[in-house]
Amino acid sequence: MKKRGVGIGCMWYGIGNTGLPNPASAFVEWLDDGSVNLMVGCADIGQGSDTVLAQIVAEELGVSFDQIVVTSADTMITPEGGATSASRQTYISGNAARLAAAEAKKVALAEAVEKLSVPAEQLSFADGYVYVSGCKSDLALKDLIACCRAKGKLTLGHGWFNPDTTGLDPETGYGSPFGTYAFATQIVEVEVDTATGKIEVLKVVAAHDVGRAVNPDMVVGQIEGGTVMGLGYATLEELEINQGKIKNPNLDTYLLATSLDVPEIVSVIVEDQEPTGPFGAKGVGEPALIPTAAAIANAVYDAIGVRIYSLPITPEKVLAALDEKYEQ
Amino acid sequence: MAKQTIKFFINEIAATAEVETDKLLVDFLREDLAMTGTKKGCGVGECGACTVIIDGRAVNSCMVLAATIDGSSITTIEGVNKGEQLHRLQQSFIDHGAVQCGFCTPGMILSAKALLDSNPKPTEQEIKTALSGNLCRCTGYHKIVAAVTAVSEADCGGEKNE
Amino acid sequence: MSNTGMGASVARKDAVKKVTGQALFAADIVRPGMLHAKVLRSTVPHAILKALDISEAAAYPGVVKVLTAADIPGPSGDGTLVKGEICSDRDACFPAVRPCGVGIILKDEPVLVHDKIRRIGDAIALVAAETEQAAEAAIKLIKVSFQELPAVFDPIEAMKPDAPQVHPNNILTVRKIRKGDVEAAFANADVILENRYRTQSVEHAYIEPEAGVAEYDGSMLTLWVSTQNVHFDRKEVARTMNMDVNKVRIIQAVTGGGFGGKLDISVQCHLALLAYHTRRPVKLVYSREESMVASAKRHPYIIDYKTAATKDGKWTALKATIIADTGAYASYGPGVITRAAVHATGPYEVPNVWIDAYAVYTNNPMAGAMRGFGVPQVAFAHESQLDLLAEKLGLSPLAVRLKNVLVPGGITATGQVLKHSVGIKETLLQAAQTAQKQGPNFPKWEVE
Ligand code: FES
Numbered sequence: 011m012k013k014r015g016v017g018i019g020c021m022w023y024g025i026g027n028t029g030l031p032n033p034a035s036a037f038v039e040w041l042d043d044g045s046v047n048l049m050v051g052c053a054d055i056g057q058g059s060d061t062v063l064a065q066i067v068a069e070e071l072g073v074s075f076d077q078i079v080v081t082s083a084d085t086m087i088t089p090e091g092g093a094t095s096a097s098r099q100t101y102i103s104g105n106a107a108r109l110a111a112a113e114a115k116k117v118a119l120a121e122a123v124e125k126l127s128v129p130a131e132q133l134s135f136a137d138g139y140v141y142v143s144g145c146k147s148d149l150a151l152k153d154l155i156a157c158c159r160a161k162g163k164l165t166l167g168h169g170w171f172n173p174d175t176t177g178l179d180p181e182t183g184y185g186s187p188f189g190t191y192a193f194a195t196q197i198v199e200v201e202v203d204t205a206t207g208k209i210e211v212l213k214v215v216a217a218h219d220v221g222r223a224v225n226p227d228m229v230v231g232q233i234e235g236g237t238v239m240g241l242g243y244a245t246l247e248e249l250e251i252n253q254g255k256i257k258n259p260n261l262d263t264y265l266l267a268t269s270l271d272v273p274e275i276v277s278v279i280v281e282d283q284e285p286t287g288p289f290g291a292k293g294v295g296e297p298a299l300i301p302t303a304a305a306i307a308n309a310v311y312d313a314i315g316v317r318i319y320s321l322p323i324t325p326e327k328v329l330a331a332l333d334e335k336y337e338q
Numbered sequence: 339m340a341k342q343t344i345k346f347f348i349n350e351i352a353a354t355a356e357v358e359t360d361k362l363l364v365d366f367l368r369e370d371l372a373m374t375g376t377k378k379g380c381g382v383g384e385c386g387a388c389t390v391i392i393d394g395r396a397v398n399s400c401m402v403l404a405a406t407i408d409g410s411s412i413t414t415i416e417g418v419n420k421g422e423q424l425h426r427l428q429q430s431f432i433d434h435g436a437v438q439c440g441f442c443t444p445g446m447i448l449s450a451k452a453l454l455d456s457n458p459k460p461t462e463q464e465i466k467t468a469l470s471g472n473l474c475r476c477t478g479y480h481k482i483v484a485a486v487t488a489v490s491e492a493d494c495g496g497e498k499n500e
Numbered sequence: 501m502s503n504t505g506m507g508a509s510v511a512r513k514d515a516v517k518k519v520t521g522q523a524l525f526a527a528d529i530v531r532p533g534m535l536h537a538k539v540l541r542s543t544v545p546h547a548i549l550k551a552l553d554i555s556e557a558a559a560y561p562g563v564v565k566v567l568t569a570a571d572i573p574g575p576s577g578d579g580t581l582v583k584g585e586i587c588s589d590r591d592a593c594f595p596a597v598r599p600c601g602v603g604i605i606l607k608d609e610p611v612l613v614h615d616k617i618r619r620i621g622d623a624i625a626l627v628a629a630e631t632e633q634a635a636e637a638a639i640k641l642i643k644v645s646f647q648e649l650p651a652v653f654d655p656i657e658a659m660k661p662d663a664p665q666v667h668p669n670n671i672l673t674v675r676k677i678r679k680g681d682v683e684a685a686f687a688n689a690d691v692i693l694e695n696r697y698r699t700q701s702v703e704h705a706y707i708e709p710e711a712g713v714a715e716y717d718g719s720m721l722t723l724w725v726s727t728q729n730v731h732f733d734r735k736e737v738a739r740t741m742n743m744d745v746n747k748v749r750i751i752q753a754v755t756g757g758g759f760g761g762k763l764d765i766s767v768q769c770h771l772a773l774l775a776y777h778t779r780r781p782v783k784l785v786y787s788r789e790e791s792m793v794a795s796a797k798r799h800p801y802i803i804d805y806k807t808a809a810t811k812d813g814k815w816t817a818l819k820a821t822i823i824a825d826t827g828a829y830a831s832y833g834p835g836v837i838t839r840a841a842v843h844a845t846g847p848y849e850v851p852n853v854w855i856d857a858y859a860v861y862t863n864n865p866m867a868g869a870m871r872g873f874g875v876p877q878v879a880f881a882h883e884s885q886l887d888l889l890a891e892k893l894g895l896s897p898l899a900v901r902l903k904n905v906l907v908p909g910g911i912t913a914t915g916q917v918l919k920h921s922v923g924i925k926e927t928l929l930q931a932a933q934t935a936q937k938q939g940p941n942f943p944k945w946e947v948e
């Protein structure tokens with residue numbers, strides 16, 4: 011018989027290394043024609059940090075994303091970025107990139123004050139132009155930068171950011187290990203075949219508090235990818251290790267979810283802005299996976315009334331647990 | 339090492355090459371032809387990163403000896419776009435955010451292309467089945483399936499998409 | 501100009517290169533005169549390495565160099581454990597400590613084994629040859645003599661005083677959290693639930709196996725690598741090679757996923773050694789098997805949870821013991837277990853917390869960082885415990901969570917006061933509301 015059930019999984023996740031300094035940095039060079047070089051130590055491993063960091067700089071400077079060229083993770087060119095781990099790069103390298111852009115912007119702003127005879131507080135940069143009290147002026151940013159350059163003033167910036175943390179007391183664990191935390195709830199619907207023990211995950215609703223989504227489509231991409239990896243963790247994946255030897259050391263025996271295994275995923279982006287994040291952003295890379303297995307385990311219980319206390323929840327474990335239940 | 343001369347079309351260009359008889363197609367493409375867009379992820383026919391199209395069919399090039407392509411026509415990722423002009427699948431992958439790390443992407447695009455070339459309006463299930471031999475660890479597949487679906491819906495049976 | 505800054509779903513910077521196959525991953529890079537490398541790895545989990553005979557391998561046609569631990573210029577030999585506590589400035593003191601290895605937290609993994617093998621997959625020797633085939637053939641000609649040692653594969657066994665010693669102390673990390681008074685809370689509890697949870701070892705399985713290319717021009721070492729942290733790589737390579745840090749240039753090649761598994765040193769130091777000794781560019785690409793054998797895994801956990809609650813469903817105490825099998829080397833183990841302890845309550849305010857969390861060495865494959873960094877394991881436990889509590893009290897899973905979630909001003913298990921951006925309640929409410937629109941199977945939990 012096929013039985014359906016629904017389960018909830020929640021999670022929190024501190025952004026950055028636990029109770030340790032973990033700074034990152036960036037350089038920005040704003041060029042005569044308004045284009046920008048951004049240099050960051052942060053390694054883009056596919057999650058999209060080059061893109062996100064360019065968007066943060068685009069926002070800070072008021073230039074277009076396309077005008078920004080990012081050089082990342084080259085130790086001769088880019089300053090310290092720390093690890094692409096701990097879901098930290100949007101928050102930490104993001105702040106660094108924003109600070110670097112702000113420093114370059116300062117020079118341009120001073121020039122604009124002089125040119126327009128307007129106090130700095132009334133000026134902002136957007137869409138490639140200087141705005142005065144929210145109204146677009148005739149002064150294009152590229153002309154402003156060219157002007158700075160002509161006067162020998164370079165529009166350069168560097169920035170670094172280290173989240174405000176304290177170490178953990180070795181005896182009590184007391185401390186403030188993270189600058190901010192991401193949160194999430196996933197609700198999962200499963201169908202369990204009580205004859206075979208097979209679990210099918212039908213639908214996942216994934217609500218993630220990311221502070222602020224720099225790039226909503228890419229946030230959804232992280233949620234979908236993480237959820238499917240979490241599904242594999244919950245039901246499919248296990249390294250069989252016997253006497254220290256991996257018995258399934260290739261992808262023909264270590265099974266990953268394929269396009270046929272994935273449930274419908276409804277992603278909900280919750281934006282509870284983080285004041286210490288770049289424009290309110292936190293992170294999402296790891297949170298995307300964390301609650302999925304927990305939610306699936308709870309959904310399996312809801313479906314068939316047996317609780318599996320070990321991962322992965324395999325058909326064998328489901329059948330054994332059902333047998334035990336009926337014996338009682 | 340025994341060698342064999344083979345004649346084939348690679349991305350519509352006629353070619354002749356000497357290959358070692360035990361050389362895998364994926365290695366021949368990557369090493370002998372310096373076409374590194376075809377990736378190697380497992381070497382056992384499971385990940386699909388090495389997918390190329392041989393005579394219209396998507397094939398794992400790690401499971402095929404190069405010598406066997408004699409007389410065949412091969413499409414690799416390098417032949418999908420025409421210079422700067424991206425194929426609609428490639429554009430759709432970009433537009434739908436179907437690319438993260440990008441290592442699976444060439445293989446995915448070729449599996450999708452082989453499907454659409456033979457079945458321009460596949461169902462979602464047909465798309466998922468056609469891509470089920472291509473593993474992606476990053477995206478969770480949704481955006482990839484959406485990217486292929488969008489091209490198939492846009493393709494109203496007009497001239498064959500190149 | 502349309503907005504392309506915050507909140508804009510612009511296309512990725514690297515998308516065109518990736519859809520056209522032009523993106524250069526490390527295995528795609530070719531340098532003039534490039535050699536191909538292979539690594540000899542141990543096939544036994546615990547042994548004393550007695551001798552290595554490389555003569556036949558070195559004489560094999562096409563082989564340019566065979567290297568062992570004796571060829572490491574820097575202080576990176578056998579992986580003697582050097583604890584952070586002994587030496588607070590880890591990097592600065594290493595030159596004085598010889599020999600040592602690589603690792604993000606402890607330098608306990610040998611670049612090449614020189615006295616003790618601790619897991620299947622330990623690197624023992626390197627070959628660089630004109631072709632990959634020659635390198636592969638030569639690796640098989642290296643003769644290794646070793647004396648097997650009793651091994652330990654169960655972390656609970658490994659914690660016992662008489663267990664085989666993987667390192668001088670098999671207990672790598674103990675992380676404690678103490679908040680309030682758990683015993684008093686259990687004495688006053690309406691509901692106590694106690695369960696053991698277990699989680700498995702899993703593989704990152706990025707589709708791109710580890711790869712890199714190195715070259716040395718007599719003063720600068722340059723490496724193109726699939727990696728998550730070029731600056732860490734640079735320090736590890738520089739120390740291994742006994743070079744100034746700025747003489748090592750690490751360039752991240754386009755990287756085909758990492759998920760935590762490309763934070764550890766893989767090809768970097770081996771490539772640096774070979775490029776240095778051959779003065780030719782060298783490439784090393786892992787096969788899938790090598791990737792799976794040599795790389796770090798997600799830590800398997802044994803988790804004992806005892807939770808107390810009031811009859812209204814408010815959690816009052818959590819007592820937990822968490823044991824993580826970190827395998828043969830520390831990798832990110834201490835960080836993973838610390839994060840697990842800190843996150844063990846889940847996103848809930850629990851007034852009384854007692855946690856002992858251990859990372860334990862065994863002769864299993866090394867465990868390290870993997871997406872979630874120790875938290876998915878404890879999430880499985882705390883979310884199961886909450887559902888069990890809800891069932892016992894006749895509450896909905898949503899209601900029991902809403903009663904316990906952290907809110908602004910809430911205090912975590914480590915005493916941190918959360919001031920802002922505490923969106924857990926909002927994610928619960930929005931997830932529940934969205935779920936209820938998904939069809940009749942989703943329960944109509946009342947959203948207070
Ligand atoms: S490399 Fe051919 S299928 Fe994986």
Ligand code: FES
Pocket residue numbers: 056436437438439440441442443473474475476477707756757
């Ligand atoms: S995008 Fe990384 S494997 Fe598919």
